[in-house]
Amino acid sequence: MVANANFDASISSVTASDSLAVNTATAAFQGDFQTTRFAKPSAPDSFPSSLFIRPIDAPAPPAGIDAAAWSQISEWTAGDKNVKFVTAASGQVPDYIVGDDGKMVKNPAKTTPNPDGSITVQVDNKQGLEAAKKVAQQLQVAAVQEKIFYWQKANPGATGIPEFLKGMLHTAQTADVDVPAPQQQAQPRVEMPQIQPQQEAPVQQAAPREMPQPVASGGYSGGGGPGGGAPERVGNSNIGSAPSSGYRDGSLDAGGPIDRSAIPAPVAGDLAIKGPPSCTVDQIQEFLTKMGSPAAKEQGFSQALYDACTDRGIDPAVAVGFFLQESTCGKFGxxxxxxxxxxxxxxxxxxxxxxxxxxxxxxWAEGARDWARLIDESYVQKRGLETMSQVISVYAPSSDGNNERQYVATVKGVVENFKKQNGGTAVA
Incomplete structure (x- = not known):
């Protein structure tokens, strides 16, 4: 846990008996259905420069966080912004990403602010998901302590701390950072002191850099397409468990929310990549429409996906499963x-x-053709891989933080759902 000497021992740990405080904690932003893949962009945006200067008596920044990054987070907190720290497993589309070096970069794939005005910061760690969760929780605790510090600055005569702030601290210390909190009623606005620009030079902001690779990245460490070279894809490991989590309307697609009832449950076991189609063109279109997929709006896409797969002997239902796993059928990332x-x-x-x-x-049709080509030529023909588990062991290996079994189960769930619609068998 992050501990700051500036704080009373009475607030460094809040017991579970503060049930009222827990119930009044500020709600976290609801998780997206999909854990989006973010790789290193060619020209990432850093957070904007600011004249904000943290007070010299503010709590020490958490260990390992870049000073410029924490100054930005402190400014958000002073402005009464709610900052939520998560990992790639949360299923949320982050506004910013903090890498192993403690520096923070803006996520170029996030184009729509959170509806509640909160800011989501994803923490990545090369040591794995659990290490990332630990850092995220430390940062969450420190952010709440920062909020308490500014409240105390604004209320110098106060003898105690508001219950809702105690509740926020308790939640930060005990809750899983990747589990969306239930919606609560709005809390009183924390009156923060006005921080006047000082004469000294502003805190130097971090220079733009490549975005850190998320922990759950499912990269392939070997050669890429024909002729070798860079690996051809990076996968997403977490969508398989997402049906049990919270959902929100697609922020990148104006077509409306996901139809949750259309999401098939994962099915354990393996399945063949190639085989007769388990679905029709119309069934693909219906599924994508229910998912709110932007691809459903492209005229002829479902037919193009069907043809691209069946021309190579691939079950198009498998492609739909991959599409769901990787980006919630094109909605995110x-x-x-x-x-x-x-x-x-x-x-x-x-x-x-x-x-x-x-x-x-x-x-989208061009993307479908290239996906089918990749699977057929690079995985089936070149490597001799025939089943989902074999393909996923290269496409999104566990060594890169992926849950291979869950990935396969997600895709198989889509295939079996289509077969169920067709009497339990393939349609051709």
Whole structure:
């Protein structure tokens, strides 16, 4: 836990008996259905420069966090912004990402602010998810302590701390950072002191840099496409468990919210990549529409996906499962702007486009054709892989933080759901 000497021992730990305080803690932003993949962009945005100067008597920044990053977080806190620290497993689309070096960069894939005005910061750690969670919790505790500090500055004669702030501290110390908190009634605004610009030079902000690779990244460490070179894709490991978590309306798609009833439950076991189609074109279109997928609005996409897969002997239902796993069918992350089914690295072979790291396509149909080509040529033909578990062990390996079994179960759940609609068998 983060402990700051400036704080009374009475607030460094709040007991579970403060049930009222817990119930009145400020609500965290509800999780997205999908854990979006974010890789290193060619020109990431750093947070904007500011004349804000942290008071010299403020609590010491948490160990390992960049001074400029914490100054920005402190400014948000002083402005009564709620800052939520999560990991890549949360299913939320972060506003900012903190890497192993403690520096913070803006997430270029986040285009819409959180509806409640909160700021979500994803913490990545090369040592794994648990290490990232530990750091995220330490930062969450420190952020609440920072909020308490500013409240005390604004109320110098106060003899105690408001219950809702105690509740926030208790929640930060005990709750799983990746579990969305239940919606609560709005809390009283914390009156913060006006921090006047000082004559000294402002805190130097971190220079733009490459965005850190998230912990749950499912990269492939071997050669890429034909001829070797850079790996072709980076995957997403967490969507398989997402049906049990909270959802929100798609922030990148104006078509409306996800139809939760359309999300198939994961199914344990393996399945073949190739085989007769388990779904029809109309069933693909219906599923994508219920998911609020932007690809559903592209005329002819469902037919194009069906044809791209069946022409190579791949069950198109498998492609739909991958699409769901990687980006909630194109709703979130870079896939939304890149028209990508599988977050494939490199340059698009048809249009020759890239966003600097990932392939970018003119249409969703083009993305579907390239995904089918990749699976058929690079995984089935080149490597001799035939089942989902074999493909995922390379496509999104556990060594890169992925839950391979859950990934397979998510895709199989989609396939079995389509088969169930068709009497338990393939449609051809």
């Amino acid at each position: 870079r896939a939304n702007g890149n028209h990508s089914l599988g977050n494939i690295k490199g340059t698009s072979p048809e249009s020759g486009q890239t966003d600097g790291t990932f392939r970018k396509y003119n249409t």
